[in-house]
Amino acid sequence: xxxxxxxxxxxxxxxxxxxxxxxxxxxxxxxxxxxxxxxxxxxxxxxxxxxxxxxxxxxxxxxxxxxxxxxxxxxxxxxxxxxxxxxxxxxxxxxxxxxxxxxxxxxxxxxxxxxxxxxxxxxxxxxxxxxxxxxxxxxxxxxxxxxxxxxxxxxxxxxxxxxxxxxxxxxxxxxxxxxxxxxxxxxxxxxxxxxxxxxxxxxxxxxxxxxxxxxxxxxxxxxxxxxxxxxxxxxxxxxxxxxxxxxxxxxxxxxxxxxxx
Numbered sequence: 001x002x003x004x005x006x007x008x009x010x011x012x013x014x015x016x017x018x019x020x021x022x023x024x025x026x027x028x029x030x031x032x033x034x035x036x037x038x039x040x041x042x043x044x045x046x047x048x049x050x051x052x053x054x055x056x057x058x059x060x061x062x063x064x065x066x067x068x069x070x071x072x073x074x075x076x077x078x079x080x081x082x083x084x085x086x087x088x089x090x091x092x093x094x095x096x097x098x099x100x101x102x103x104x105x106x107x108x109x110x111x112x113x114x115x116x117x118x119x120x121x122x123x124x125x126x127x128x129x130x131x132x133x134x135x136x137x138x139x140x141x142x143x144x145x146x147x148x149x150x151x152x153x154x155x156x157x158x159x160x161x162x163x164x165x166x167x168x169x170x171x172x173x174x175x176x177x178x179x180x181x182x183x184x185x186x187x188x189x190x191x192x193x194x195x196x197x198x199x200x201x202x203x204x205x206x207x208x209x210x211x212x213x214x215x216x217x218x219x220x221x222x223x224x225x226x227x228x229x230x231x232x233x234x235x236x237x238x239x240x241x242x243x244x245x246x247x248x249x250x251x252x253x254x255x256x257x258x259x260x261x
Contacts, residue, residue: 015207017159018103022078024049029078029109033207040203042196048236048252049155052186053080055236055255056154059184060084062241063150063257064091068182070149072139074129074173075156076101078109084152085122093119098139100125129156130164132172148180148260155253157222158188161212170222174260181260182229185222186236188213192250200252219254226258 012031019034024046030038038045060071069092073084076099082090085097099110099122110124123142127135136145143149151173160166174183190197190213197213204211220233231239235251 015209016103016105017209018075018077018101018106020204020207020209021049021155022080025053025080027078027080029105037203037207037209040199040206042193042199044193044196044250044252045200047249051236051249051251052155052253052255055186055239055253056084056152056184057082057087058240058243059255059257060087060150060152061091063182063184064088064095067092068148068150069095070143070147071095071097071152072100072135072143072149073097073152073154074100074135075153076106076110076124077155078106085116085120089117089120093117096121096123096142098123098125098142100127100129100135100139102126102128129153129169130160132169136173136176145176146178148182149177150182150184151177152184153222154184154186155188157185158212158214159210161210166212167221167224171224174226177260179260183223183226183256183258183260185219185258186253186255187219187222188252189215189219189254190252191215191254192235193252196252214254216254219256223256223258225261227261228256228258232256 015033015037019030020037023030023038088095107126116122125138157166233256236253236255237246237249
């Protein structure tokens with residue numbers, strides 16, 4: 001399943017968060033405009049991106065081991081191995097994964113790289129999280145929403161300012177999930193890096209990318225009505241399950257996994 005909405009033309013003259021994130025992770029699928037934003041970010045941004053990515057890997061594997069075999073990943077970003085479906089299908093080969101992103105370059109890479117295991121399936125939707133109903137409608141072509149689904153919103157909602165209703169969008173997406181589903185969310189913050197807040201916001205602002213880092217108290221409402229699984233809402237390095245307790249590191253992300261009751 002591949003579905004598109006906006007124009008598939010890649011605008012190489014304007015930076016995009018997915019390509020900036022790719023640069024932070026050491027990827028090559030970005031352009032000078034994206035690199036210019038990344039180079040203005042604090043040096044710690046690269047380490048924070050890696051810690052956030054590691055959280056996604058741990059959370060996806062843990063959910064797969066608990067029997068979750070359907071995933072909806074919105075704000076996919078440039079495919080960087082191992083991708084979510086590779087993590088999940090290594091545990092559950094028959095799992096189904098739908099990716100969604102609004103950057104056309106992600107679509108092109110997704111078609112080539114996001115290839116499912118023979119037993120499972122992957123799909124890609126070219127759409128914006130600000131169109132939750134459209135994403136859900138298309139995702140239902142591959143996913144069965146009467147069964148548990150893991151909704152993944154990784155490093156995404158901090159690109160939605162308050163006037164774009166990020167909490168309401170999240171609630172509309174979660175409302176479509178059946179009991180036993182999960183929300184996996186990570187969100188940018190300056191709580192542990194207050195001295196880097198202005199530099200980070202300025203870098204994205206110069207690239208005309210909206211950024212709304214939020215405090216822990218401001219991230220909590222994304223999980224309203226859900227049951228946070230231990231260790232709760234924590235920073236990226238602090239979220240673990242079977243793994244040994246991590247060594248403390250400052251983090252630029254609050255993260256959590258919560259169950260739909």
